[in-house]
Amino acid sequence: MQAIEDITRLEGDFQAMRELYPDVFTAVPHITWNNRLTNCAGRCWTHPRQGHHCSKIELSTKFLCTNGYDILLETLLHECAHAIVNKRHNASMQHRTEFRAVCDEIGCKNKACTYDYAAPAARLTAAVKNYIRRY
């Protein structure tokens, strides 16, 4: 099933980012797949009180199903760029110069959440839901 292959590939991409930036993703072992997230394709959660260490990278399973690997890879890189900037500057820099510089550093084209996403899938198949449950 395509979505499950895409999830596996994106997990591999995230592990590569963890190896490149071990101090950023120490507390984040894998992508958090959100089956209900439909207002955006991904999010980066941080704990400002803990020094802006990245706490989780979340991606929308429903957006993945309708947009596919290439676009969700850009989303993953975009959220990772937020995490890296937050750690480096100990502050949320939104999509400012510092953020765009990190996007260039990691090869992310999606610098301001401007991707033209197809609407998220209305429903997920049982196979995808069961796969996600393992994480």
Ligand SMILES: [Zn+2]
């Ligand atoms: Zn953003």
